[in-house]
Amino acid sequence: MSLDLRYSDATALAELIRTGKVSAVEVMQAHLDRINSLNSQLNAIVTVDKNALENAKAADAAVKSGKQNLGPLHGVPFTAKDSIDTAGVATQRGSPIFEGRVPSSDAVTIARMKAAGAILLAKTNLPEFSYACESENLLTGRTNNPWNLDRTPGGSSGGESAAIAAGLSPIGLGTDLCISLRGPSAITGIMALKPTHGRVPMTGIWPREPRRFWHTGPMARSVRDLALAYSVVAGPDGQDAFSSLGANYDAGVGATPKRQLKVGWLVEPGFGAIDPEVGSTVRAAAEALKAAGCDVESVRIPALEKDFALDVFLLIHVNEMKPGMIEVTKGQPEEKIFKNARGMLNTPDTPMADFVDAEQAIERLKDGFAAYFQKYDALVCPVIPVPSHGHAIEELTIDGQTVSNVNICSTTTPFTVTGLPGLSIPFGSSHDGMPIGxxxxxxxxxxxxxxxxxxxxxxxxxxxxxxPNI
Incomplete structure (x- = not known):
């Protein structure tokens, strides 16, 4: 039964606990056992909350007492990326600079999950300062993909994606600058939602620069879990100025739209080179939506072809995050600074004229998508251009083209710089059995x-x- 608990989604676990069919302690222990069994291979979990079992006992006591109005996630374990503050539980940000750092208060998203009844289980691994696509750092090491330990689970929410994929956690929270929720989810076979920028407050999450591009959102193994967690964490908090829109969203997934949805699908051009297996998976998803009654057609988006969003992002983000990077590393010994930060600190600043041009390119991209969404309700496209690849690679070979490894972000960045919502869902697999989203x-x-x-x-x-068979 414990294996079933480990691969049950959070919604099902909440119902089992609420009805007394299983205890919160049983669920928590099943996941703790899974961590003890597998984490030495995966290195997805970096800190377990020592109070997790006691908090599960308290959740069971509330059920037994007949307490009314239990939260929608009552008694369900959850994990969070180690850049998200957790009161009394180490949040070390993937760096020896922050080793032993224990926040005194929860990030808003953590507090909201707890208010919904969820119980913090553990913190998950990430790159140094969250600034990389490989979840590796000098403090807590490198995370492996549970589908193949020689492959990466991505970054920067790679520890979170690996933990959920391998049944160490049913649901969790990550962050996304240009790929970090959606990419790791795609290459570990789970799901993630990057909401519209500002939908979910970033209060209590570090780093914040560049603030206008950072997002946070849920990661899970089912769509209903994404919707539930999103409904819990979204809405303004009075502290994050980007999160100012009222909570007038509908996170439900059960209601059928009152009209036929018009959906465009796109593999190329505009995203750079795309692996044929990834392209075939996108086409298959488009056909599935068509078979389900959507009006689906192949599209081109001129704005994507005019301005390559990844290049635009790279021109802007260096100038905006380097001051914070300089501040946090100032006076620190070299052995405490990993290659990610060193590389960014050594990257030349973008000349002002190029910076302004990049700003204008973002506005053109926004306008282009505004025009697109006048005609279509949604877009189906790749999450990342290739299936999961090996660790620490410097170049990618995509459909016969050799490109820098930064191109792993070419298909997610357009929706970061424009602030559009994006969701990653598994829908295929590669010739060697790796998930494709x-x-x-x-x-x-x-x-x-x-x-x-x-x-x-x-x-x-x-x-x-x-x-994963692990």
Whole structure:
């Protein structure tokens, strides 16, 4: 039964606990046992909350007492990326500079998960300062992909994606600068939602620079779990100025839209080179939506072809995050600074004229997507251009082209710089058995649209229910 608990989604676990069919302690212990069994191979978990079992006992006591109005995640364990503050539990940000750092208060998202009844289980691994696509650092080491330990689970929320994929956690929270929720989810076979920028407060999450590009959101193994966690953590908090829109969103996935949804799908051009297996998976997802009754057609988006979003992002983000990077590393011995920070500190500043041009390119991209979403409800496209690759690679070979490893972000960055919501869902696998996801994108504040479409794909996914053999 414990294996079933480890691969049950959070919604199912909450119902089992609420009805007394299983105890919160049993669920927590099943995940703690899984961590003890597998984490030495994966290195996904970096800190376990020592109070997790006691908090599970308290959750069971509340059920037994007949307490009313239990939260929707009552008694369910959850994990969080180690850049998200957790009161009384180490949050070390993937760096010896922050070794032993224990926050005195929870990030807003953590507090909201706890208010919904969820119980913090553990913190998960990440790159140094969250600034890389490989979850590796000098303090807590490197995380492996549970589908193949010689492959990366991605970054920067790679520890979180590996933990959920391998059944160490049912649900969790990550952050996303240009790929970090969606990419890791795609290459470990789980799901993630990057909401519209500002939908979920970043209060209590570090780093913040560049603030206008950072997002936070849920990671899970089912669409209904994404929707539930999103409904819990979204909404303004009065502290994060970007999170100012009222909580007037519909996170439900059960309601059928009152009209036929029009969906475009795109593999190339505009994203750079795409692996044929990834392209085939996107086409298969588009066909599945068409079979389900959507109006689906192949599209081109001129704005993506005019301005390559990854290049635009790279021109801007260096100038905006380097001051904070300089501040946090100032006076620190060289042995405490990993290659990620060193590389960024050594990157030349973008000349002002180029910086301004990049700013204008972002506005053109936003305008281009605004025009697109006048005609279409959603876009189906790749999450990342290749299936999971090996650790520490410097170059990618994509459909016969050799490109820098930074191109792993070429298909997610357009929706970061524009602030559009994006959802990653598994829908295929590579010739060697690695998961392949597709990305669903909707207009600003239309998360309910992509959650609905994801629920349609989830029902017919050829990889539904697949788990790593570990």
């Amino acid at each position: 597709v990305q669903l994108v909707s207009s600003w504040y239309a998360e309910s649209t992509i959650l609905h479409l994801a629920s349609v794909l989830e029902k017919v996914s050829p990889v539904k229910g697949f788990h």
